[in-house]
Amino acid sequence: MSLLTRFLVRGTVERADRAADRMRRVRIACPSLTWTPGQQVRVHVNGPLGPRRTYSIWDFDGRAMELRVLDHDGDGPGARWARTARPGQEVWFGRPEGGFVTRPAPYHLFVGEETASAAFGPMLRALSPSEEVYAVVEVDAEGDRLPLPGAVNWIFRHGAPAASSASLVTAVRELRLPQRPGVAYVAGEARTVQAVRGHLVRDRGWPRRAVVTKPFWTPGRKGMD
Numbered sequence: 001m002s003l004l005t006r007f008l009v010r011g012t013v014e015r016a017d018r019a020a021d022r023m024r025r026v027r028i029a030c031p032s033l034t035w036t037p038g039q040q041v042r043v044h045v046n047g048p049l050g051p052r053r054t055y056s057i058w059d060f061d062g063r064a065m066e067l068r069v070l071d072h073d074g075d076g077p078g079a080r081w082a083r084t085a086r087p088g089q090e091v092w093f094g095r096p097e098g099g100f101v102t103r104p105a106p107y108h109l110f111v112g113e114e115t116a117s118a119a120f121g122p123m124l125r126a127l128s129p130s131e132e133v134y135a136v137v138e139v140d141a142e143g144d145r146l147p148l149p150g151a152v153n154w155i156f157r158h159g160a161p162a163a164s165s166a167s168l169v170t171a172v173r174e175l176r177l178p179q180r181p182g183v184a185y186v187a188g189e190a191r192t193v194q195a196v197r198g199h200l201v202r203d204r205g206w207p208r209r210a211v212v213t214k215p216f217w218t219p220g221r222k223g224m225d
C-alpha cells in the first residue's frame, strides 16, 4: 500500500454530466466505501497534491460514488473541476467523514439551499417512511431542483443572492411545525445557516442541540470543510 492510498482513495471518473440546470453529476468508480448518508468527502481537485474541496456523497452503490456539485458563479477550482471532469480521469479523495447525519428524533426538519440539497437527498432516502419529515429548500430557479423524496417546500430566489437569505428564514418562520421541537439539519451558506438556527432557538425555543448545522460555503471564503 503506497503512502497515498493509506490516506486517500483513488477513483476514476465514470460519468460527468448535468443533474440539474446548474448542478453537475460526477460519478466516480472507486473501492468500497463505508459511509453514513449526510457524510462528505474531500476531493483533491487537481491531483493528489491539489487543493481540496468538500462534497457530500449523493450515493454509493457498492461500485461507484456519485456527487452533485453546484456550478456556482464563483468559478473556484472545485466548480471548475466538476465542469471539466471527463470519464477516465483519475480522482483522489479522503475517506467519508462528518457528523452531519440524521439522529433519532420526534420529527426531522431539513433546511438549506442547492449545495445542502446534495446532502439532504441521501439523508431523506435513508429515513424510514414512518418518520415525520419537513423540508424547506431554496434554489435559484425550478431547474435547479435535485430529486428529493417526500413533500419538500421548494422556494425560489429568482436571482437574489443565496448568502444571508432572508427568504429562506421567512419560509421556515412560516412553516407549521408541531409544538414540541424535533431535530433540524441546517446546511448551506454560513450566514443563512446561522439565521435559521437563530430563528429556531430564539423564536421557537428549540434547544441548541436540536439544531444540527453545517456551513458549506460563504462569500469570500475558499474551500470550507
Ligand SMILES: Cc1cc2nc3c(=O)[nH]c(=O)nc-3n(C[C@H](O)[C@H](O)[C@H](O)COP(=O)(O)OP(=O)(O)OC[C@H]3O[C@@H](n4cnc5c(N)ncnc54)[C@H](O)[C@@H]3O)c2cc1C
Binding pocket: 040, 053, 054, 055, 056, 057, 068, 069, 070, 071, 072, 073, 074, 075, 076, 077, 078, 079, 080, 098, 115, 118, 119, 162, 214, 215, 216, 217, 218, 219, 220, 221, 222, 223, 224, 225
Ligand atoms: C461538509 C460540506 C459538504 C459540502 N457538500 C457540497 C455538495 O455536495 N455540493 C456542492 O456543490 N457543494 C458542497 N459543499 C460546498 C463546496 O465545498 C464549496 O461550494 C466549494 O468549496 C466551492 O469550491 P470552489 O473551488 O468552486 O470555490 P471556492 O474557491 O471554495 O470559493 C470561491 C468563491 O466562490 C463562491 N462560492 C463558493 N461556493 C458557492 C456556492 N455554493 N454558491 C455560490 N457561491 C459560492 C464564494 O464567494 C467563494 O468565496 C460542501 C461543503 C461542506 C463544508
